[in-house]
Amino acid sequence: MTWNSWFSHGAPTAGFTGGPSIVSRNNAVCNIYVRGGDNALWQKAFFNGAWHPWGRHNDGAVLASEPALGSMGPNHEHIFVRGTDGAVWSKAWNGAGGWSGWFSHAAPVAGLTGGPAIVSRNNTVCNIYVRGGDNALWQRAFFNGSWHPWGRHNDGAVLASEPALGSMGANHEHVFVRGTDGAVWSKAWNGAGGWSGWFSHGAPAGGMIGGPTIVSRNSGVCNIYVRGTDNALWQKAYFDGSWHAWGRHDDGAVLASEPALGSMGPSHEHVFVRGTDSAVWSKAWSLVPTVILHLKVLTNPTSFTVDQMVASMRDVYASRGINVAVGSRETLDLPLLTDVDVSTCIMGTTTAEQNQLFANRNGVGANHVVAYFVRSTNPPGNGCAAHPAGRPGCVVSSTSSSWTLGHEIGHVLGLPHVSPSDRLMMGNGTWNITNPPPDLIDTERATMDTSPLTVNI
Template sequence: MTWLGWESLGGTLTSGPGVSSWSRGRLDTFVRGTDSALWHKWFDNGWSGWESLGGVLTSEPAAVSWASGRIDVFVRGTDSALWHKWFDNGWSGWESLGGVLTSAPAAASWNNGRLDVFVRGTDAALWHKWFDNGWSGWERLGGVLTSAPTAVSWASGRIDVFATGSDSALWHKWFDNGWSGWESLGGFLTSAPTAASWRSGRLDVFATGGDSALWHKWFDNGWSGWESLGGTLTTAPAAVSWDDNRIDVFAGGTDSAMWHRWWDLVPTVRLHAKILTAPNVPVATAVQRMRDVYANAGIAVTLASTENLNLPALDDVDVGECRLGQTTAEQNQLFGNRNNAGANDVVVYFVRSTNPPFNGCAAHPAGRPGAVVAQGATQWTLGHEVGHVLGLRHVDDNDRLMTGNGTANITNPPPDLIASERQTMLASPFSQDV
């Protein structure tokens, strides 16, 4: 898990950057340039040049992806009202949304067809406006804020908003079937915070600290402390999730150019699918369900290869008592098929059935990490069996992936991993830094 170095993107910027992920592999960045107009730069197999979007702007831009192929950008205009510009097969003109605003806007996509915008108003409190088949009026959320708010969508039906409060600490307010009160997250901040959702159950917040360096705090079943990422920054950072296991952070540097830093190379389970009989839950679905769970351990899952195996004699494979270290002759034969797989890659054999009948079995010969999954397995079986391969044992709790009562009985999708399980998985040689 490594932060990569700062990279200059050039340009002559007079505001902090505002960034928005738009679609897989594409990243859009907005700033004000020397003429106070809005400028746009995007990454699409390489960075493209700055494009002026016009407008006379008096605040930094805030941008949000809303739906496939659509970008919404918000700024304050010369009348201190909120202005809105959007891309939908071409850029549309600025539209005034009204309001008397005293901060730059922060916007968050929440759901299909719904867009939420947050600003500080003339009373230094947080105000909220939303689009839901038309713009709804400003709603006061209260709080005594000393920075522009930052908002992030986190999960379906949930919005998280961050701001610095009157004590220069970070404050957090969230919507989860109703707005909850401000909660102080501590820290001594010298910039407005920036937040990026990364993956289900994980939230990353960035700010500059007292030393002008970039600081990072994250939520992963509880808030973790600030971590300095270094760099000498002259603007508040802006962060965006781009892709699974990737975060991009932008800031103005000492030369007023835009700087870019990114994080990838996270621990990864590399899977290889060997298919004797196609499972009822498609392999792609089972891999995605596994990602949903393993994300809570900070572990990515890649399906590195898929191969059909014509081995009818092993399609109802004898797994004996399914005990690690006690594999049968048929298991030894089956697990010998490791085409394309590196020593620490996990090979999963999709068979018609096991004998005796189980959803799956993770017992494997030494040096051949892998598992079998039966045709009638559930959507969680793959993640469960690979959990065993990574060293996890059964528990008596149907809220958790490793329930020993059958993954068909899991009651809270995606099922949980507890802290000690995450540590075990991260310590396994089969969650590799790739």
Template sequence: MRLGTRIGSVLSAVLVLSAGGGIAAAEPPAARLGQWSAWGSLGQPSVGFAGAPATVARGGGVANVYARGGDGALWQLSWDGARWGAWQRHNDGAVLDATPAVGSFNANHEHVFIRTPNGQLHQKYWTLAGGWSAWGSLGRPSVGFVGAPATVARGGGVANVYVRGGDGALWQLSWDGTRWGAWQRHNDGFALGSAVAVSSFGADHEQLFARGTDGLLHQKYWTRTGGWSSWASLGRPSPGFVDAPATVARGGGVANVYVRGGDGALWQLSWDGTRWGAWQRHNDGAVLDATPAVGSFNANHEHVFIRTPNGQLHQKWWTA
């Protein structure tokens, strides 16, 4: 399968390894409307992969997963509507120093952001008409940054990248639809204890989640009319949680945050459009070895990807 291949719906089958090394589609399970599927293995690159996966679900039912290979290169796994292809290496010379971040404006676009060993943020993008661009440097905050970037692409062609600065503060880099601005520091007094997670309900909204130095999950949000809110604590699972959160905002004003609990399980916190619920544990036996990644095709779908202790990528999905 070529990189950038258009991909169809991921809802139709449980996933199993095929003899050829790809992931074949098994017989569909009984209807699971309103509940979670079982976990299915998606294998790993031939060189393995380090850290957490990253994923994007874009228009047209497209889903891609990206990972930092054991060789430091960017690797990609794509769904074509019937089966997962084999893992593909991006042979472009880039060396990743952290988990990548990925976003999409529409069915014909993706962009990937990485931290390189020299501490710079780099970007490349894919379009249906032009394929992949070369990598371009976007610099770094004056204090540098730690760990992986996070990105969101919202309506109006606007994209933002967020990082945990070397000073512990939140830093932001913005694309206004025409050009990149300068790095901006959020002077809100909040010290990040992890990389951030970001999602958006639309062109007039963004929300950020981060682990504080107190071990709690914190959130702040932006609206076009009100600007940025203050940070607010959302607590933590009973066993605590490790590393950064992951988040998705789907239709109907619903948002979910996922974390790797201190017990190794997947934990979820849900916003129903009005209020936050209680932390919920996924009692499915899965053990996470890194921060999860999450995406959504629409208001009635989510899928979560995790790395397990044996180095494999696993996926499960939810439908309403």
């Protein structure tokens, strides 16, 4: 999991006011929308694998806020803005029909401050939320095929920013705002349980400018992003069932707007901001090739612990951008096997003994790799790699080097032996590995990356 570098998308010829907004209606399309310096709507689209030039929506609309974007399906997207009359207006795009005309949603009786925010938790529901003129949260809902009246959330909350909306599932949505204490607050709705109370997420050290933005790239993850008072990007993440601490993106970026967040798939998210050069900039979080390793210990190694062997492997693989994830660890007791001795350990072979050993995958996925730690092998002190009956894995003897595990998994991923002793895949003599590289070289990395046993997560 890594972030790529910031990338400039330029700006409309008219320039733009405020920050960008984005939407991905499916995993192959992303659209950036801004309020142009001429108060028209401007758009820059990613499709067919490339970004296309900025274009102006020549539909007569005069925007009085940044646009808010949403999608109710893979071929639908809609745009909501504040009009010059103080009402919320929207228009929608759907593949065959193109763009609709603009449609007024009016405004709460208290009016609204700033622009609208929207969310669709599934393809039949859309909710508009605004910060009312009374600083309460106001909502207008689309469900059962029609729009319903504006309603006030009488929950005591006093908003100090526009709301930011998100969803972590078809029956979940949550709203994030800046509170009067300068912290990020949220509350969540889920069908049966209704609305939760408001919950504070605190704020970055030093505070933040403006309001929060959020994204959930899948149902188990939510990220809050804000522009810190230091104009850096700050993030607070929810994963593994809990919220984690605020962290600063120390990537040199200087933000001139709140960030806008989006996702083009369950393992992708990207952040868009206005840079100090008044262009739109983005960076994306993407995947890293990962070997998912399962450890099955029949005999603990004597010279190095299993953990040390995994750490050595991880260091060398990481030097070429390949991640090692331990999927499981299990102690195996196989009394009927020639037990913990693999008397014939020959690379690539499928001896009866290896077959018996490798049969113990115990639910491990077909594209995962198993390492069996045994007492001895023949020849002694070594390991061996094998794919008996499509069960990728290796054997590591108890007297192995700390590098043996990574070496054998290298074979499993398709690497042959080499001669230089400073290479992980050295086949004879004594290792002289001085990680970092050249313990693995680029061509070896490419082979490992293309192995079906290296998954992108």
